[in-house]
Amino acid sequence: MTVPPALELYEQELTALRRQVAELEQEKAALRAELDSHESQHELLENLVYGLEKEQERSRQQVDAARMAVATLTRQHDDILQHVRQGILTFGRDLRIDPGHSRAAAELFGRSELGGLTLPLLLGEHAPLSLPRYLKLLFDATAASPRLLERVNPLRAHRFHDATGRERVVAFTFARIVRGGAIDKVMAVLEDSTELDRMGRALEQKKREQWQKLERASQIMAVPAPVFRDFVNDARAIEHALGSALAAPAQASWEDDLRQLHALKGNARALGLDELAQRTHELEEAAQALSERVSDARRALLEDQLAVFKSMLDDGDELFRHLTGLRKSLASSQEDPLDELLHSLENLAEREARELDKRVSMVCARNGVAAPSDQSLYRLRSALVQLVRNAVHHGIEDRHSRVSAGKRELGSIRIELHSDGGRLVVTCSDDGCGIDATALVERAVQQGLLDPNDMNRLEASDALRLIFQPGLTTRSEASLGAGRGMGMAVVADALATVHGQIEVRSEPGMGTEFRLSIPAAAGDEPSTRGGLNEHLGG
Amino acid sequence: MNILVVDDSALMRGLVRRAIASFGPDGELSVHEAGNGEDALRAIERATIDLVLLDWNMPVLDGLSFVKKLRARGVSTPIVMISAVTDPARIMEAAEAGVSDYIEKPVQVAELWERIQEHFATRQ
Numbered sequence: 260m261t262v263p264p265a266l267e268l269y270e271q272e273l274t275a276l277r278r279q280v281a282e283l284e285q286e287k288a289a290l291r292a293e294l295d296s297h298e299s300q301h302e303l304l305e306n307l308v309y310g311l312e313k314e315q316e317r318s319r320q321q322v323d324a325a326r327m328a329v330a331t332l333t334r335q336h337d338d339i340l341q342h343v344r345q346g347i348l349t350f351g352r353d354l355r356i357d358p359g360h361s362r363a364a365a366e367l368f369g370r371s372e373l374g375g376l377t378l379p380l381l382l383g384e385h386a387p388l389s390l391p392r393y394l395k396l397l398f399d400a401t402a403a404s405p406r407l408l409e410r411v412n413p414l415r416a417h418r419f420h421d422a423t424g425r426e427r428v429v430a431f432t433f434a435r436i437v438r439g440g441a442i443d444k445v446m447a448v449l450e451d452s453t454e455l456d457r458m459g460r461a462l463e464q465k466k467r468e469q470w471q472k473l474e475r476a477s478q479i480m481a482v483p484a485p486v487f488r489d490f491v492n493d494a495r496a497i498e499h500a501l502g503s504a505l506a507a508p509a510q511a512s513w514e515d516d517l518r519q520l521h522a523l524k525g526n527a528r529a530l531g532l533d534e535l536a537q538r539t540h541e542l543e544e545a546a547q548a549l550s551e552r553v554s555d556a557r558r559a560l561l562e563d564q565l566a567v568f569k570s571m572l573d574d575g576d577e578l579f580r581h582l583t584g585l586r587k588s589l590a591s592s593q594e595d596p597l598d599e600l601l602h603s604l605e606n607l608a609e610r611e612a613r614e615l616d617k618r619v620s621m622v623c624a625r626n627g628v629a630a631p632s633d634q635s636l637y638r639l640r641s642a643l644v645q646l647v648r649n650a651v652h653h654g655i656e657d658r659h660s661r662v663s664a665g666k667r668e669l670g671s672i673r674i675e676l677h678s679d680g681g682r683l684v685v686t687c688s689d690d691g692c693g694i695d696a697t698a699l700v701e702r703a704v705q706q707g708l709l710d711p712n713d714m715n716r717l718e719a720s721d722a723l724r725l726i727f728q729p730g731l732t733t734r735s736e737a738s739l740g741a742g743r744g745m746g747m748a749v750v751a752d753a754l755a756t757v758h759g760q761i762e763v764r765s766e767p768g769m770g771t772e773f774r775l776s777i778p779a780a781a782g783d784e785p786s787t788r789g790g791l792n793e794h795l796g797g
Numbered sequence: 798m799n800i801l802v803v804d805d806s807a808l809m810r811g812l813v814r815r816a817i818a819s820f821g822p823d824g825e826l827s828v829h830e831a832g833n834g835e836d837a838l839r840a841i842e843r844a845t846i847d848l849v850l851l852d853w854n855m856p857v858l859d860g861l862s863f864v865k866k867l868r869a870r871g872v873s874t875p876i877v878m879i880s881a882v883t884d885p886a887r888i889m890e891a892a893e894a895g896v897s898d899y900i901e902k903p904v905q906v907a908e909l910w911e912r913i914q915e916h917f918a919t920r921q
Contacts, residue, residue, distance in 0.1 A: 389886060396892055402875065404898045411889040 346429075346449030348373060349436070352398050356381070357444075364449055367429055369422045378414075378447075385419035397433055397445045408433065416452065428456040475534060476578050482530045483596055487579055489637040490530065493523055494539075494572050501546060501565055505558060513550035518752060520546060521745035522641050529607045529644040535571060542568050597630035600640050601674065604647050608672055611651040619655055621647070621672040628676040631683055634757065635777055639685065641753035642761075645746040646687045646773055647672065654691030654771055664768065666690070683779045688772035694765040696722040703728065723763045727751040798917065799844055801829045803837040803863070804852035804879075813850055813879075813909065820910035834858025838866060846874050848916060853880035853891075864894040875916060879904055 346364025349357045358374030365373050368381060378394065379386045393413055396403065409415070414431035421427050430452045436444040479487060497519045504511030520543045527536035545561040601623040612619035630636060655661075655670030662668055672689045696719055703709035703725050709717075726747040750773075754761050759777035802813045810830045817826055829844060831837040833855045840846070853860040864876055878891055881902040888899055900912060 389889060392889060392893075396889060400892045400895065402873070402895050402897045403892045407888075407892055407896065407899045410899055411885045411892055413885065 346451075347446065348449070349444045349446045350377070351444050354378065354394055367427075367449055367451055382417070382419070385417070387413035387417075389413045394445075397435060398442050401442065405434070416456070425453075427451065427453045429453075471534070472574070472578065475532075475575060476582060478530075478532050478534070479575060479579055480582055482532070483599055484579075485633040486530065486596070486599075486637060486640070489633065490523075490526055490532075491572065491576055491579070493519070493526070494535075494568075497523055498565065498569055498572065501542070501561070504546070504549075505561060505565070508549055508553045508558070511550070513546070517543065517546060517550065518745050518748050522645070522749040522753065525644040525648060525746070525749065526641055528648075529603055529640065531603070531606070532575075535575065538564075538568050538571050595630055596633070596636055597625065597628070597676075600636060600643070601625060603640075604643055604674065607644065608647050608651055611648055612655070612670075615651065615657075617651065617655055617657060617670060618668055619651055619670045619672060621674070623674045624676065626675065626677050628678055628683060629779075631777065631779060635683075638753040638757045638759070639683075639775070639777065642750040642759075642775060643674065643685070643687060645750045645753075647674075649746050650687070650689040650691065650771070654689040654693075656692050660692075678779060679776065681779050682776045685775045686772060687775070688770060690770040693767040693769055693771055694723055694726065694763075695767060696765070699723070699725050720764075723765055726763065727761075798826045798847045799829060800826060800913070801831060801837060801840055801846045801849045803831045803834065803849060803855070803860070805832050805855040806852070807832075809852065809879075812904065812906065816906040816909045817913070820907070821913075834860065834863030834866070837863055841867065841872065841874065848913065849874055849876040850913075851876050851878050851896075853878060853882055861891060861894055864891065864896055868895040877912060877916065879909075 346361050346367050348360035348364045351357070354377040356373045356376050356378070358372075360373050365371055373381060379390055382390070389411075390413055393411065396411070397408065400408070409432070412431065412433060414429075417429045417431060419427060419429075428451075430450045432448045432450075434446045434448070435442045436446055438444075482490070497516065500511075500516050500519065504513065504516055520539060524536055524539040524543060527533075527539055542561075542564045545557070545564040549557040549561045605621050605623060608619055608621040631639065650672050651670075655672070656664065656666075658668050661670065670689065670691060672687070675686045677684050700709065700714055700717060700722050704711050704714055708728050709725070727750070728748065750761060753759075754775060754777065757777050759775060761776075762774040763771065764774075765771040800817065802810050804810050804813075814828050814830075817828055829840055829846065831840045835858045837849070837851070838858070841849075851860045851863065858866070860878060860880065864878075867874070867876075873895075875897040876895070877898040877900060878896045879900045879902060882888060883901065891899065898912060898916065900909065
């Protein structure tokens with residue numbers, strides 16, 4: 260069979276066309292696929308661009324925020340450098356201070372600029388000797404810990420006098436700034452600790468004062484109120500007398516003043532007012548010195564001692580008033596004033612004996628006697644304090660002497676009270692060495708208190724009465740305890756004030772006995788010394 | 798970690814050993830001992846030492862001379878000095894020689910351990 264050539268051609272053409280169409284289809288599919296992929300890429304790119312834009316926006320915001328933060332920080336940094344109380348400065352290996360230091364750093368040294376200076380130059384004569392060594396150490400001792408560096412820091416508390424002469428304390432702390440593994444700079448933080456230092460010291464001082472006050476308060480609390488009042492009155496009178504004596508030392512009645520001082524000292528000690536007793540003792544020394552020879556130095560010494568004494572007395576007085584309320588609330592528990600006196604005498608004897616390393620037993624027998632008036636009691640206290648102290652100091656021998664003399668090592672002091680008609684009688688006796696009347700007479704002659712012609716005519720009992728003469732002592736040195744020869748004069752004085760009498764008996768080697776008597780109802784006596792109330796009495 | 802305790806007093810070495818034993822973790826720290834600077838130099842040649850706890854006053858070779866010799870050899874092992882010396886000028890001399898830290902005698906065991914710990918913490 261033959262196929263017409265035109266048809267064959269047509270068929271061939273068709274096949275070719277079909278193939279072409281298929282190819283085109285393929286191409287189209289490929290193109291479509293390509294287009295699809297482009298489209299998705301485009302979408303991707305669009306997303307990407309969108310994301311980038313958002314990112315960019317966020318970055319911009321962040322950058323802005325960062326910029327603002329930096330600005331704030333810079334401002335803060337400037338503020339810190341300008342206004343911080345701490346001085347901040349940095350320096351490099353050449354030790355020259357960088358210009359960008361805080362203003363406070365310069366102000367601490369009364370300067371406006373520190374840049375270019377070194378610390379040794381800045382501190383000048385106040386710079387510690389070890390400072391250059393330490394600064395070198397900061398850069399070179401790479402192994403050293405901050406703690407070790409602080410341990411050897413010679414400027415930890417740098418004390419110096421500023422341009423106005425005021426003492427100041429500046430604390431330096433050093434820190435190393437490490438950059439690139441090497442110590443690049445050292446930063447110093449300076450803090451004015453003058454105030455802190457002053458406060459620290461003031462606090463210490465305050466604590467000490469508080470403690471002293473507390474101790475004084477506890478001492479005053481232990482003293483019965485009327486007794487303390489009398490004591491303060493006495494002290495004020497002496498203070499005034501010494502004030503006048505200072506103004507005109509030549510006209511002063513030193514003997515009187517010294518006697519009053521001695522009595523006051525004894526009472527302070529007996530009342531347990533140790534600090535006041537010590538003060539009074541020093542005042543007595545100063546008054547004694549001025550009474551012997553007038554000089555500017557001695558006058559100044561007494562003035563000083565009097566000022567200290569007065570301020571202590573004022574303090575005590577104030578404390579006493581503060582304590583009155585408290586005292587009232589404790590009143591019910593307070594013991595009878597006469598018992599209190601006897602107890603305080605026992606304590607006194609024990610204390611003085613301990614200080615002298617003597618052994619003393621003291622017995623008080625009240626025998627039901629009623630307590631006399633406050634005034635009489637105060638004077639009785641003055642007298643008995645002196646008698647007890649004298650007995651411990653001069654009567655009772657030291658332990659060795661007692662044993663060699665065949666006595667008991669333990670010395671004995673007895674105080675006995677009884678009523679005799681309208682009078683209160685107190686005997687105070689000891690088993691000590693007694694009073695050497697011969698030595699007393701010789702001493703009195705030596706001191707010009709007794710005419711040598713009268714010496715042999717003196718009865719034994721009259722010779723003993725010489726002990727009531729002020730200034731007569733067989734001891735050569737005065738101490739807080741006794742020894743100025745004032746004690747017995749004080750006793751005589753105290754008794755005279757309340758119309759009392761005193762007798763003394765002594766047996767050499769055996770002991771001494773004093774017999775005091777005062778009117779049982781002494782009435783109201785003037786509390787100041789001298790005869791101010793002569794015309795008011797009766 | 799190896800700690801070398803250098804002290805001429807066996808009592809002191811015992812104290813440090815006890816401090817480490819009672820506070821330190823089990824088995825992680827071992828304590829070596831030397832009675833003077835010379836012995837300590839030999840000990841450092843023999844074993845890898847991470848920290849030296851060093852007394853100042855010792856016979857044969859004292860603490861400070863030991864530090865100088867060790868540093869001259871280029872050994873940078875950290876050294877904590879434990880001594881009764883209080884003079885800042887002398888302690889500064891120790892710092893100049895290359896000491897890392899300084900503990901004053903008498904030593905509190907708890908404080909000693911704290912410092913050892915502090916030391917290892919800054920090293921890590």
